[in-house]
Amino acid sequence: MTDPLFILLIGILIVVGGIIGLRLHPFLALLLGAFVVAMVTPTTAIEQYVLSRGGTAAAAQALADKAVGERIAMQFGSTCEKIGILIAMASIIGKCMLESGGAERIVRSTLKVTGITKAPLTFLGSSFFIGIPVFFDTVFYLMIPLAKAMAIRIGKNYLLLVLCVTAGAAMANSLVPPTPGPLFLVSEMQIPIGMMMIGGILVGIVTIIVGYIFAAWANRKWPVPLRDSIEAPLEKIKALSSGKSQSLPPIWLATLPILIPLVFISAKAALNTFANVQTDSSPGILITIVDFLGEKNIALVAGALSALIMLALKNKGDKKALLASVQAALMSGGIIILITAAGGAFGGMLQQTGISERIGILTQDFQMALIPLAFIITAVVRTAQGSATVAMITASGILSGMAISGNLEYHQLYIGLAIACGSKLIPWMNDSGFWIVCKMSNLTEKEALKTFSPLLTIMGISGLIVILLAAKIFPLI
Template structure:
């Protein structure tokens, strides 16, 4: 009864069965799953897991004594702290870009550059390179309004565009520093960060190519239409799509809500990488302040709102922006609640000791290190939902083997295998799953049939590329 694998199985049955079988709202199903998982987890296990993560013994004991409600609320709040402001402001930015015509202007410019036929490829590559310096969820927030506007412009391929965005952002997040997971991995496994960036980009381009072909197949097999949503009604987007070029904002201005957060986050990332101890100049501190992801996206939101005000200057709308912003926040609020509930469920699973249990099962498994690394990361990701946790767990398990064994290839290949394995398998315990599901208006079943296999295909394609690369270019 106390085995983490049994608790995991129970949690999976409750969440998946509740949402698909009983038609429960995801927020309720995830909270119910978190409650049952927490109820089945002994206090002694919680204390041991906290100590294993570096928590002081007194704090670990205090955590174990907390009530189930407190522990769930804590993990719920931790997830809100990470994504709450981002989602709220991203909802405003997306609504503003659609309302002002900025998304339409960007789409028209992109079509002139690439043509309709290559638009999905442009989304794929853009999402990948945006995902290197910018958080995964931020890329989704910035790109989804463009996908909706593009779909109305070309009249088809909505699922293809959504999957291209997901494919690019997801692979960059787990393969290329300075994303948090790969950044921890290179430090744990003593891999040069420059080598990981180059190798991760190469492998990432192979994987997103495989993802693109899967997206083409899925789009043909089960085309999904663009649907009405509270923050982006189809009739409003269609009205904007019918506007003349002169009625739309200039391209440079249209890009500001996206470029402002992107530029400041990239600058902050570069400064962190080159920072020296004791560097406290006021200019450096200002850039760090502006480069904080929450501050940066708030600035993007301000730019987006000013853009709407500018575009409305000749219109008589005395109600101002309040109803407009409220509609965006109502949509974003639902995403925040579901995502935070998913974080609470994943946090309760982590407290069961599932990662340690998986490590014990695989420590004596005599398999080549590259597929072993992939397998461990994949199992941890599937079990508890976080790609970053999967990266950290797998790199911790394998760092000693990678550094001490007499390898015939560079440890970077093990790091890349961990990154690709961490993509398998996203489902309802993953906050990113809910973000893309709700932003795109896909149903849970549609997301499980498209997004989950997309990442499986890309992860397996990456494993194949990594094993071929280790054989042909061992780098030792």
């Protein structure tokens, strides 16, 4: 009854059964799953969870002594801390870009360069390279208004555009530093950061090509219409798409809400990765500005302010219209924050059961080649508890000793890349990213499980195949 695998099964049944079978709202189903998992988790498992992450015995005892509701609230709040401001600001950016015509201006400018037929490939490549310095969720927030405007413009392929954005950003997030997962792999497995960046980009390009093929097939088999929503009413998007170009904002102003967060977040990531700035030194004014504005919450706030200015100029200073737009955006964003935070609480309760350590014990003596073993361990941990970063950290902790000290016939880079690709399997309802994609793109849970989840799984598996071939042909030792 207290085995983490059994508790995991209970949690899966409650959440999936509640949402799909009983038609519960995802927020309620996730919270119910979190409460049940938390109640059946033994105190010893909670204490061991804290100790395994470097916590003190006092901290372990303190967490174990907390009531079930307190532990869930802590994880709920922790997720809100990470994504609350981001989602709220992203909702404002999306709403303002759509209503001001900024998204329509970008779409029209893009179509002039690429043409309609190549628009999805443009979204795919853009999201991958934007996703190298920027978190997956931030990329998705910034690109989804453009996907909606583009879908209205070309009259089809909304699901294809959404999956292209998802495919590019998700693979870059796990494969290429300086995002946290790859950075941890670099340090834990002693992989040169430049080698990880080049290897991650090369594997990532192959995987997103495979992802595009699946996305195009899924778009033909299960076409998803662009649905009406509070933050993006179809009537307004259609009206803007049929309007004259002279009524739209200039391209430099239209791109500011995206460029401001992207440039400053990327600049800060580059500064932290490549520049040796000491904390006791006196950094120049430019470094100080980049360090301040490059913090993701500040960057999104700055982007939202530029979007509000653009909408205010469009409405000629109409305060009532501006207020109505902000309220609609925050209403929609609030629901997404609640669902995503509940997903984080459910995943957090699963982690406290010791599911990661349990899987590590089951696989540590498994006689299998190291590359597929690394992939499988990461995939199982990711599927079990929802976080790709936690899965990467868990797998690298299990395998780093063998990868560094073992007599490998190939560079340990390939172990790191296998762990990164394994972290893509299998996103479902215990993953906050699943809910971000599902709710911001207006996909139903069934649609997301049929398209988004297989997309990442297929890309992860294709990455494993590429890594195995590369390790054989180019061992790099």
